[in-house]
Amino acid sequence: MKNIFLIFIFLWTISASNAQKVYAWMDAGVKVGYGLTGMINSNLFDDKLYEHHLSTGAGIGAKLGLYIGLYNGITVDFMLSNSKQKFDFLRDAKTYYHTIKWKTYDLAVLYRNQKNGVYVELGPQFSFVNKVTQQDDYNPQLTDVKKYYAKNYISGIFGVGGYLLNYENFTTMLGIRLGYGFTDMISDEGKNFTPNAFPNPSAAEHYGSYKKTNPAFVQLNMEFNFALGYYGRSSCSKRATLFSF
Numbered sequence: 001m002k003n004i005f006l007i008f009i010f011l012w013t014i015s016a017s018n019a020q021k022v023y024a025w026m027d028a029g030v031k032v033g034y035g036l037t038g039m040i041n042s043n044l045f046d047d048k049l050y051e052h053h054l055s056t057g058a059g060i061g062a063k064l065g066l067y068i069g070l071y072n073g074i075t076v077d078f079m080l081s082n083s084k085q086k087f088d089f090l091r092d093a094k095t096y097y098h099t100i101k102w103k104t105y106d107l108a109v110l111y112r113n114q115k116n117g118v119y120v121e122l123g124p125q126f127s128f129v130n131k132v133t134q135q136d137d138y139n140p141q142l143t144d145v146k147k148y149y150a151k152n153y154i155s156g157i158f159g160v161g162g163y164l165l166n167y168e169n170f171t172t173m174l175g176i177r178l179g180y181g182f183t184d185m186i187s188d189e190g191k192n193f194t195p196n197a198f199p200n201p202s203a204a205e206h207y208g209s210y211k212k213t214n215p216a217f218v219q220l221n222m223e224f225n226f227a228l229g230y231y232g233r234s235s236c237s238k239r240a241t242l243f244s245f
Helices: 002-017 042-048
Strands: 022-040 050-053 053-066 072-093 094-115 118-136 152-167 170-181 215-232 241-243
Touching: 022 170, 042 072, 053 094, 072 118, 072 241, 094 152, 118 170, 152 215
Parallel strands: 022 072
Antiparallel strands: 022 053, 022 215, 050 072, 053 072, 072 094, 094 118, 118 152, 152 170, 170 215, 215 241
């Protein structure tokens, strides 16, 4: 027992002498996301002739993370996203279906705290609209509606997640991310469309005032990350050095 104890003390001393102070580190990876997407417009929610359907979307992209110390950092995500919102509405005693699909390039700049296998992230996302189409049973000839939607919008992002797999410098992480758009999705031309403004100018109701349309999503996100390296120094060195993992 005494010999085992002495060996443990020896190994601990060697480990402590080789310990390194980490000032910063970086990782990069690939991301995929899938979940619920939609539009929030109070006029449509208050319209009793209008019904929302659960709609889904997906995205794929890349991530770069820069961390100061071990746990706090900034991540930059670039995603190609496809979103969708399905409705139906009653007009002239008949039900019509209406689906809106939009594609965006999303750039998210997020603060992330990553510790003990769990992370929390928060920050803005800038979405640049690439394409908007609709399928409206009441007005089937109107399909390309990009000009009626804003060229970009800004959302707030909050997410939590953790490690699924960690092997050497490779990690797989799974999380849930919530996003809500602070700016209106509809362009000036879409706001002034008659008889009603977008996102559904075919609605039977004529609303008393215009209301903003805010995009929103709740999605599962999976990351496949590679640690690139870190900046630090060993306990026996006075100078910091760039290390690779």
